[in-house]
Amino acid sequence: xxxxxxxxxxxxxxxxxxxxxxxxxxxxxxxxxxxxxxxxxxxxxxxxxxxxxxxxxxxxxxxxxxxxxxxxxxxxxxxxx
Numbered sequence: 530x531x532x533x534x535x536x537x538x539x540x541x542x543x544x545x546x547x548x549x550x551x552x553x554x555x556x557x558x559x560x561x562x563x564x565x566x567x568x569x570x571x572x573x574x575x576x577x578x579x580x581x582x583x584x585x586x587x588x589x590x591x592x593x594x595x596x597x598x599x600x601x602x603x604x605x606x607x608x609x610x
Contacts, residue, residue, distance in 0.1 A: 544566065
């Protein structure tokens with residue numbers, strides 16, 4: 530079953546914060562890094578169980594390490610009717 534990856538508001542805020550922080554040194558690198566994170570997250574639609582449900586969210590969202598330094602919170606929605 531395929532899923533649509535939906536970032537939680539906290540995750541979107543975290544990505545914005547990461548982008549701003551890296552951009553202080555290199556704006557191009559910041560955009561590339563965050564784009565890479567988003568690309569990695571999009572693959573969760575195919576393999577959502579590679580990440581555990583996050584207990585801090587009452588097990589309603591996944592907590593997934595999407596790089597060696599970033600863990601993000603997201604939810605998945607079924608794409609089947």
